[in-house]
Amino acid sequence: MREDLLWVEKYRPKKIADVIGNEEAKAAFVDWLKNKRHTKKAVLLYGPPGVGKTTLVNAAANEFSLRVIEMNASDTRSEKAINAVAKPATSFVALDTFSTESKGNILFMDEVDGIAGNEDRGGVSAIVKIVEESRVPVIMAANDPELAKLRPLKKISTLIRFQQVRIPLIIAMLQKICQKEHIKAEFEALERIAQNSRGDVRSAINDLQSLGETTKTLTLQDTMMLSARNKDISMDETLRGYFSAKSLAEASALLSRSSVDYDDLMMAVADNLPLRYTDPARLAEAYDFLSQADMYRGRIGTENWHLLKYYYNSLAEAAAVQPESYKPFTFISPPIKIITLFWTKGKRTMLDSICAKIGKQCHVSRKTAKEDFIPFLKIMIAKQKATPALAWLELAPEEIDFLAKMNKF
Amino acid sequence: MAVDEEAVMWVEKYRPKKLDEVVDLKDIVDSLKAFMRNPKTMPHLLLAGIPGTGKTTVALCIARELFGQNWKTFTLELNASDERGIDTVRDRIKDFSRYSRAAFGNVPFALVILDESDQMTGPAQTALRRIMETSSRTCRFILICNYSGKIIEPIQSRCALFRFSKLDRKAMIEHLHFIAKKEKVTLAPEAAERIVDYAEGDLRHAINALQTASAYKEGVVDEKTVSQVIGEASPVQVQVMIRKALYGDYVEARKLMYELIGSYGFSGSEIVRQMQRQLFNISSLTPEQKADLSNIIGEYDYRLTQGANSDVQLSALLAQFSKVGKAKGESC
Numbered sequence: 249m250r251e252d253l254l255w256v257e258k259y260r261p262k263k264i265a266d267v268i269g270n271e272e273a274k275a276a277f278v279d280w281l282k283n284k285r286h287t288k289k290a291v292l293l294y295g296p297p298g299v300g301k302t303t304l305v306n307a308a309a310n311e312f313s314l315r316v317i318e319m320n321a322s323d324t325r326s327e328k329a330i331n332a333v334a335k336p337a338t339s340f341v342a343l344d345t346f347s348t349e350s351k352g353n354i355l356f357m358d359e360v361d362g363i364a365g366n367e368d369r370g371g372v373s374a375i376v377k378i379v380e381e382s383r384v385p386v387i388m389a390a391n392d393p394e395l396a397k398l399r400p401l402k403k404i405s406t407l408i409r410f411q412q413v414r415i416p417l418i419i420a421m422l423q424k425i426c427q428k429e430h431i432k433a434e435f436e437a438l439e440r441i442a443q444n445s446r447g448d449v450r451s452a453i454n455d456l457q458s459l460g461e462t463t464k465t466l467t468l469q470d471t472m473m474l475s476a477r478n479k480d481i482s483m484d485e486t487l488r489g490y491f492s493a494k495s496l497a498e499a500s501a502l503l504s505r506s507s508v509d510y511d512d513l514m515m516a517v518a519d520n521l522p523l524r525y526t527d528p529a530r531l532a533e534a535y536d537f538l539s540q541a542d543m544y545r546g547r548i549g550t551e552n553w554h555l556l557k558y559y560y561n562s563l564a565e566a567a568a569v570q571p572e573s574y575k576p577f578t579f580i581s582p583p584i585k586i587i588t589l590f591w592t593k594g595k596r597t598m599l600d601s602i603c604a605k606i607g608k609q610c611h612v613s614r615k616t617a618k619e620d621f622i623p624f625l626k627i628m629i630a631k632q633k634a635t636p637a638l639a640w641l642e643l644a645p646e647e648i649d650f651l652a653k654m655n656k657f
Numbered sequence: 658m659a660v661d662e663e664a665v666m667w668v669e670k671y672r673p674k675k676l677d678e679v680v681d682l683k684d685i686v687d688s689l690k691a692f693m694r695n696p697k698t699m700p701h702l703l704l705a706g707i708p709g710t711g712k713t714t715v716a717l718c719i720a721r722e723l724f725g726q727n728w729k730t731f732t733l734e735l736n737a738s739d740e741r742g743i744d745t746v747r748d749r750i751k752d753f754s755r756y757s758r759a760a761f762g763n764v765p766f767a768l769v770i771l772d773e774s775d776q777m778t779g780p781a782q783t784a785l786r787r788i789m790e791t792s793s794r795t796c797r798f799i800l801i802c803n804y805s806g807k808i809i810e811p812i813q814s815r816c817a818l819f820r821f822s823k824l825d826r827k828a829m830i831e832h833l834h835f836i837a838k839k840e841k842v843t844l845a846p847e848a849a850e851r852i853v854d855y856a857e858g859d860l861r862h863a864i865n866a867l868q869t870a871s872a873y874k875e876g877v878v879d880e881k882t883v884s885q886v887i888g889e890a891s892p893v894q895v896q897v898m899i900r901k902a903l904y905g906d907y908v909e910a911r912k913l914m915y916e917l918i919g920s921y922g923f924s925g926s927e928i929v930r931q932m933q934r935q936l937f938n939i940s941s942l943t944p945e946q947k948a949d950l951s952n953i954i955g956e957y958d959y960r961l962t963q964g965a966n967s968d969v970q971l972s973a974l975l976a977q978f979s980k981v982g983k984a985k986g987e988s989c
Contacts, residue, residue, distance in 0.1 A: 511966070518969050521976075522908050531907065532980035535973035539957070542964035584915055585968055592919030599922060604739070610669050611713050612861075613738035613773050618921070620708075620862060621666075623890035624869040633872035640665035657894045657921045 255457040256450050259425055264307050267300045268421055268449065269413035274304060276408045281308055281354075281385065288406045290379040290386040292360075294393040295410025298450030301389040305356050318356045331374060353384045361390040361398060376400050412447020415439070421449070422456050426466070433466035440471045472591075483508050487516055487579050491524050493564075494571045500564035510559065514542065515583040517566060523577045530570050537566035598650050605641050626656055660839065667868040668861050671836050676718045679711055680860065681828035685819050689715065693722050696764045701789060701798040703813060705805035706821025709859030715819075716770045716799045723764050731767045737781075738773040745781070751788055753796075766797045774800040775807035782809045789815055823858035832860065833867055837878065842871045847880040855887050866890070891938075894921075895931040899939060902975045903982035910975050918968070925967025929958045929974070946981060953977045 261267045264274060273293070280291050293301045309316045357375060379386045393402060422438045425431075441459070445452035459470055486506040493499035506513070518538060525531040541562035548555045599618065606617035606625075628634035629652050638648050664670040673679045676686045676693070692699040702719075704712040720728040733753040735745065750769055771777075777785065786809065789798055798816070802808055805818060830849045837844035848870070856863035866886055873882040894917055901910035917923045923931075933954050936947055957974040964970050 514966060514969060518966075518972050521972075522911065528905065528907065528976070528979035528983040532973075532976040535969075535976035539960055539964070539970055539973035542966050542969040543960055545965040546963050548965075584911075585918075588915040588919040595920045596922040599920075607736065607739065609664075610666055611672075611717065611734070611772070613736040613776075615738050615927070616708070619927075620865060623892070624865045624886075627869050627886060627889050628872045631872040637665045640663075655894075655920075656889075657892055657917065657923070 254454075255425060255429075256453045259428075259453065260303055261307050262310050264304065264311055267304050267307055268417045270295075270300060270304075270410050273408050273410050276406075277304060278308065280406055280408070281312065288404060289382060290388060290401070290405040291408060292393065292398075292401060292405035293387065293389045293408050293410060294391065296412055296448065297391055298445070298448035298452075299410045299413050300449060301410055302358055305354075305387055305389070309354060315353045316356050317353055318358060331378070355382065355384055355386045357386065357388045359390065360388045360401060361392050361395050372397055372400055376404060379404050413449050414447070415442045418442040418445060418447070418449055418452050422452060425453065425456060426460065429460060431460045431464055431466055433460070434468055436468040437466045437471050440468060444471075472587075482506065483512065483516060483581060484579060486513065487520060487581075488576075490517070490564075490567050491520070492574050492576070493567050496564055496568040499567040500560055503560045503564055510556070510563075511545070512583070514538070514545065514563070515585060516579070516581060517563065519580045519584050520577075521566065523580065524567075525570065525573070527570075527573075530573070534566040534569045537562050537569070541566070595650075595654075598647065599654070602643060602647050602651060605643060605647075609641055622651070623656060626651060626654070666865075667836060667840070668864045671832075671839070671864065672714055673718060674721055676715065676722060679715060679718065680832050681825045682711055682715070682821065685715065685821070688819075689719065693719070696723055696766075699797055701793075701816040702800070703805060703808065703816035703818045704799065704801045704821060705803070705818065707803060707823060707858060709856070709861035709863070710821040710824055711860065712801045712821050713770075713772055715821075716772075716801060719799065720768050720770065723768065731764075733767070733769045734772070735770070736772045738776040750785065751792075766795055768797050768799065770799045770801070772801045773803070775802035775804050779809070782812060786811045786815070824860055826853055829853050829856070829858075829860055829863055833863060836864065836867065837871075840871065841876060843877050845877075845879045848878050848883045851880050851883045851887075855883075892931055892935065895928065896935045896938060898975070899932060899935060899978060902978035903939075903942075903985070905979065905982060905986075907975065907979045910978070911972055914968070914971050914975065925961050925971055926958065928971060929954060929961060932974070933958075942985075946985065950978065950981060953981075 264278060267274060273295075277291065277293065293304070295301060306316060308314070355378070360372075360375070375386075375388070388401060388405065390398060393407065419435075419438050419442045422433070422441060426433045426438070437459075438456075441452055441455050445455065455471075456466075460466055463470065486502065486508045489502040489506075490499055493502060503513075508516075518535075521534050521538065522531060525534050541559050544555050544559040544562060548559065599622075600614060603614035603617035603622070606612070606621050607614050610617070610621065612620070625634060625637065628637060629648070643651070661670050661672065661674070664672075676690055679686055702716075704715060706712055717728075720732045724731045733749065735749065737745075740749075750771075753767065753769060771785075774782075785798075789812065800808065800812070800816060805813060805820075830853055833849050833852060834844055837849075844867070852863050852866050852870075855866060866883065867878065869890065870878045870882045870886045873885065894913060898910050898913040898917070901907075901913065914928065917928055918925075933951065936942075936950055936954065939947075942950070954974065957970050957977075960973075961967055961970045
């Protein structure tokens with residue numbers, strides 16, 4: 249096997265059984281492929297990217313010795329182009345069967361939702377026609393089956409839905425790859441890669457390769473840059489539109505269109521405002537609007553959703569403080585808060601456990617222990633006079649070590 | 658005064674065991690002692706006052722005087738700041754109060770000490786009120802809080818309220834000298850004064866400072882060491898954060914804010930409170946500017962209670978500091 253291969257190719261399953269997840273969809277597809285009396289000649293596999301649609305088609309073809317004639321988004325798919333490729337494949341079935349081991353052809357049109365309006369003129373109707381005339385099975389794959397232009401294809405196809413692959417399955421697969429690539433990976437690191445992929449196996453493998461190829465050990469720390477790489481496109485777009493808005497009306501119109509979660513949006517705006525406004529007075533003004541938006545958020549709670557419009561309005565005002573000063577900048581994402589809380593969790597847990605022990609012996613809350621005892625204890629430790637106190641508080645060696653090394657607050 | 662020889666932290670070692678030993682609370686102690694003579698007459702108690710004035714100590718003394726050595730068997734001690742949810746009230750208090758131990762001597766009830774009870778959520782307080790009612794035959798509650806106003810009316814009306822005010826300077830100084838003598842430490846009078854100034858009526862704080870100061874030099878605590886301790890123990894990060902914001906480095910200031918939240922687990926309101934305290938230690942601000950900023954802090958302290966995301970409010974507050982800092986820079 250070539251070493252410079254992309255791992256997604258190198259480890260692409262050759263058998264149906266090796267394709268992970270989506271068991272129901274797999275069964276439905278195999279059933280469709282085996283069943284000669286198809287009610288419908290075409291099948292449309294749909295679902296998010298990287299969950300195994302293309303892989304399944306290729307694995308099935310391999311297993312049933314079918315020859316795949318494939319067209320994907322990188323090919324032009326105007327009526328003429330489709331006919332040029334597909335017509336021969338779908339009509340002259342017999343020729344091939346003699347010359348190769350193949351038991352037949354299948355036509356695979358990947359990424360049919362990528363058929364564009366102008367360049368691929370007549371593409372969809374050409375496919376419909378081919379399906380009607382075809383003597384071989386026609387398989388199509390798409391991410392978003394709801395697109396209006398695909399409606400004619402849906403009518404003539406059996407629909408099979410693919411879902412995100414579950415995280416544990418992805419982790420198990422990443423573990424296998426690590427084993428074969430001789431990478432020693434922390435479970436937490438693989439878990440984070442898998443979670444970060446949101447069920448997209450391809451991106452998980454790509455991430456693993458980009459992290460693992462240079463190092464032979466993979467720690468959680470190594471995966472930190474991941475989420476920064478996989479930016480949420482709709483969040484990015486929303487922020488771009490939001491910060492570049494020329495007026496309050498434009499900003500609020502954009503917010504009402506965006507599908508980004510409003511709490512996520514609030515955090516992203518809070519992180520990015522300092523990049524947007526460099527003048528402290530403007531920055532303060534913008535944050536003041538954000539603060540008001542947050543108060544509306546607080547009042548909304550879980551039921552007063554009619555207040556959401558005021559929330560959006562205040563949020564929009566934060567963007568429209570000084571429209572003329574806008575210059576494009578690179579957004580901070582993911583949220584600083586999430587990253588900080590993630591990396592400091594160990595510290596907080598340790599400190600909390602120390603404070604609980606102090607609280608128990610000295611009849612105070614953990615909060616009081618933290619504010620009224622920790623600073624003094626740290627000095628006593630520094631003066632090497634703390635040993636009896638630390639023993640009396642029943643602190644473990646690692647807790648004492650932590651206290652000694654902790655920066656004072 | 659009896660000393661707990663096992664305890665190493667002086668705040669525990671010299672915590673009074675009997676009501677008579679409690680520092681500077683004669684009026685409160687006298688009324689409580691009447692209850693001790695005839696425990697059946699003791700109502701639920703609500704002890705309110707600023708930190709370090711002896712509320713928890715008084716509650717523990719009551720437990721000891723009622724139940725003697727085995728007080729722990731008959732007392733449930735909870736801190737609402739640690740376990741503030743309604744579940745704690747439901748589970749632990751309810752179980753304890755309902756299946757309360759058989760009467761001890763002439764004390765026909767068990768005791769629940771609920772420290773920092775003003776930290777309880779509204780629903781938890783409502784649940785508590787009901788439990789106080791149903792268990793009144795088997796259980797007495799001592800609720801401790803900083804602000805009695807944060808306790809719902811129905812609970813207040815079920816309790817005898819005792820207000821603890823700031824401890825008397827003289828009494829605090831005497832107590833520090835008493836501890837110093839027991840510990841064979843020479844405490845300079847100016848040093849004691851300095852500690853008491855610093856502690857602002859919080860005896861726990863004062864004793865902790867004294868013990869820490871005694872770690873500097875063998876057997877001597879003078880004013881210089883006390884100053885050192887105060888400098889060392891006072892929070893620096895918040896001050897650094899304020900300075901960064903004032904001097905134009907907003908992004909760094911915000912980073913420090915997240916350091917405080919992340920690494921040390923401080924809540925939004927704790928940070929705001931510390932900002933309020935530290936503001937007055939920043940010498941480069943005029944009194945007028947301090948007053949303005951203090952007002953702004955007050956506004957955002959309120960907004961914190963209204964909002965959903967404390968980081969947003971803190972970020973906005975720091976931006977206000979940057980704005981004031983810039984205006985200041987331009988004016989001079």
